[in-house]
Amino acid sequence: MSEADVDAMVLAVDPELPQPAIARDDVVLVTGPWLAGATGVINALRERLPRHRFVEAAEIRAGVAPVAMVFVVSATAPLTESDCALLDASAADTDAVIGVVTKIDVHRAWRQVLEADRTITAGHAPRYAAMAWVGAAAAPDLGAQAVDDLVAAVEQAVATDSLARRNRLRAWENRLLGAAHHYESEVVGEGREVRLAALRERRAAEVRRARLDKTERAIAVRAQMQQARLQLSYFARNRCASVRTELQEDAASATRRTFGAFTDYVRRRIGEVVEEVDDGTAQQLSQVGLELGLPIECPAPPALAVEVPAAPLRSRRVETRLMALLGAGFGLGVALTLSRLLADLAPQWTAAGVVACAVIGVLLTLWVVGTRGLLHDRAVLDRWVAGGTSGLRAALEERVASWVLAAESALGIAAAERDAAQSVRVDQVLAGIDREIHQLAVTRAHAVAERDLHMPVIERALAVVRVELAPAVGTDSTNRPI
Ligand SMILES: Nc1nc2c(ncn2[C@@H]2O[C@H](COP(=O)(O)OP(=O)(O)OP(=O)(O)O)[C@@H](O)[C@H]2O)c(=O)[nH]1
Ligand SMILES: [Mg+2]
Structure with missing residues (x-):
C-alpha cells in the first residue's frame, strides 16, 4: 500500500479530514538527549552506511519528516520524562524508530539500562512497545567500536517494505491526534477557566x-x-x-x-x-x-x-x-x-x-x-x-x-x-x-459543538489508522514478517 493508498483509505472516512502537512525526506534522523552520544553515532553510521543520508536534529527543516529515526541515549542512566517527551516530539511523524544505548564500552550495566529504557518507553506510549533497542559504542574510550547491531537495525528498518506506508500512517495519526487535541483544548480553552474564575471573583x-x-x-x-x-x-x-x-x-x-x-x-x-x-x-x-x-x-x-x-x-x-x-x-x-x-x-x-x-x-x-x-x-x-x-x-x-x-x-x-x-x-x-x-460561555459552547461535530469523524479515522499500524500477528518489532 503506497502513501496515496493510505491517504485514500483515511479520507474515505471523511474527505474533509485535516491531512498531514509534512514532506517526507529520505534521510535518517539521529537525535537524543544532550551529550547522549548522537554525534558519535551519526559519524559511525555515515561511515558504515554511506548509501544513506543521516542528519542531526539541527539539520532537518521544520515540516520535514525523516524516513527513520535513531534515538540515542546514554547507558549512564535510564530515560527520564523529558527524554520521553523529546522522543515523542522527534518521532511524531515517523514510525520507524530505533533506540540506541551508547557508551556501552564504559558502562557494564548497559543491558539493564537498555531493558529499563525499553520498559519506560513501552509504558510511556503503546507505539514504543515494538521499538527496536540496541547497544552501541560509537566513540569508545575503551576497546573497539561496537555499532554492528545498530547498523543492522538501521539497515533493516530502512529496507522494510511497509516503511513508507507505516510512516504515512504515523503522520496521519499525529495529524489526527493534533486535530483532536485542538478541539479538546478549545473546549478547555487556554486560560478560559482562569479568566472565568477571575471574572467571577x-x-x-x-x-x-x-x-x-x-x-x-x-x-x-x-x-x-x-x-x-x-x-x-x-x-x-x-x-x-x-x-x-x-x-x-x-x-x-x-x-x-x-x-x-x-x-x-x-x-x-x-x-x-x-x-x-x-x-x-x-x-x-x-x-x-x-x-x-x-x-x-x-x-x-x-x-x-x-x-x-x-x-x-x-x-x-x-x-x-x-x-x-x-x-x-x-x-x-x-x-x-x-x-x-x-x-x-x-x-x-x-x-x-x-x-x-x-x-x-x-x-x-x-x-x-x-x-x-x-x-x-x-x-x-x-x-x-x-x-x-x-x-x-x-x-x-x-x-x-x-x-x-x-x-x-x-x-x-x-x-x-x-x-x-x-x-x-x-x-x-x-x-x-x-x-x-456570557461571551466565554458562548465560546465554550461553540467549542463543545465543534468538538462534538468533528471528534467522531476523527476518532473513526484514528481507529482506521491504528488498525493499520497495529503489528500483525507473526511480525517482529519492525513489522517485517518473521
Ligand atoms: N566512552 C564513550 N564515550 C562516548 C561514546 N560516544 C560519545 N561519547 C562521549 O560522550 C560525549 C558526548 O558525545 P557526543 O557524540 O558529542 O554527544 P552528543 O549527543 O552529540 O552531544 P551534544 O550534541 O553536545 O548534545 C563526548 O565526550 C564523547 O566522547 C561512546 O561510545 N563511549
Ligand atoms: Mg552532537
Whole structure:
C-alpha cells in the first residue's frame, strides 16, 4: 500500500479530514538527549552506511519528516520524562524508530539500562512497545567500536517494505491526534477557566465593595451629623454663658445714668450672639458637606427674633417707703447722737450744732435710701439678664437643632442621589463582567459543538489508522514478517 493508498483509505472516512502537512525526506534522523552520544553515532553510521543520508536534529527543516529515526541515549542512566517527551516530539511523524544505548564500552550495566529504557518507553506510549533497542559504542574510550547491531537495525528498518506506508500512517495519526487535541483544548480553552474564575471573583468583589461603600457612606453621614449637632449645641450654650457673664458684670457696674441704655445694649449683644451662632452653624454644616463630598442645599431658618422685654425697674413703693423709713431712722439716730455729743463737748455751739446735725442726718438718710435703691436695681438687672440669656439659650438650642435636622435631611437626599449614581456605575461594571462571562460561555459552547461535530469523524479515522499500524500477528518489532 503506497502513501496515496493510505491517504485514500483515511479520507474515505471523511474527505474533509485535516491531512498531514509534512514532506517526507529520505534521510535518517539521529537525535537524543544532550551529550547522549548522537554525534558519535551519526559519524559511525555515515561511515558504515554511506548509501544513506543521516542528519542531526539541527539539520532537518521544520515540516520535514525523516524516513527513520535513531534515538540515542546514554547507558549512564535510564530515560527520564523529558527524554520521553523529546522522543515523542522527534518521532511524531515517523514510525520507524530505533533506540540506541551508547557508551556501552564504559558502562557494564548497559543491558539493564537498555531493558529499563525499553520498559519506560513501552509504558510511556503503546507505539514504543515494538521499538527496536540496541547497544552501541560509537566513540569508545575503551576497546573497539561496537555499532554492528545498530547498523543492522538501521539497515533493516530502512529496507522494510511497509516503511513508507507505516510512516504515512504515523503522520496521519499525529495529524489526527493534533486535530483532536485542538478541539479538546478549545473546549478547555487556554486560560478560559482562569479568566472565568477571575471574572467571577471580580464580580463578587464589586458587589461586596458596593455594599461596603454604601454602608460606610451612611455611617459617615450619621457620625458627621451627630458630631455637628453636639458641637453646635455646645457652641450655642457656650456663647450664651459667656454673654451672660459679660452682661451680669456690666449690670453689676451699671449706674442710674446707664440704666436707660442698658436694655438696648443687652438687645444688641443678644442680636450679635444670635448672628455669631448662625454664622458658626452655617460654616460647620457646609464643612460637613465638604468632608462628605455632598453639597448641602439647606437654607438657614428664618432669622431668630429674640424678644427682650424692658428691664423691670418698676416703681417699688413699699420698698421705697420702707427704705425711707429705715434711712430716716438711721439719719435721725446719727443726727441725735452727733447733737448730743456736740452739746457735751461744746455747749456754746448747741443751736448751730443741732442744725448741722439735722443736715447731716438728712444727707445720710438720702445716701442710704439712694444706695439701697441702686443696689436693688442692679440685682433686678442681674436677674433680668440671667432670665434673658437663658431664654436666648433655649431659643438658640432649638434653632440649631432644627437647622441640623434640616441639614441632615438635605444630606440624606444628596446621599441617596449619590448612592443611586454609584449603583448605576456598579450595575454598568457588573453588566460588563456578565457580558464577558456570557461571551466565554458562548465560546465554550461553540467549542463543545465543534468538538462534538468533528471528534467522531476523527476518532473513526484514528481507529482506521491504528488498525493499520497495529503489528500483525507473526511480525517482529519492525513489522517485517518473521
Ligand atoms: N566512552 C564513550 N564515550 C562516548 C561514546 N560516544 C560519545 N561519547 C562521549 O560522550 C560525549 C558526548 O558525545 P557526543 O557524540 O558529542 O554527544 P552528543 O549527543 O552529540 O552531544 P551534544 O550534541 O553536545 O548534545 C563526548 O565526550 C564523547 O566522547 C561512546 O561510545 N563511549
Ligand atoms: Mg552532537
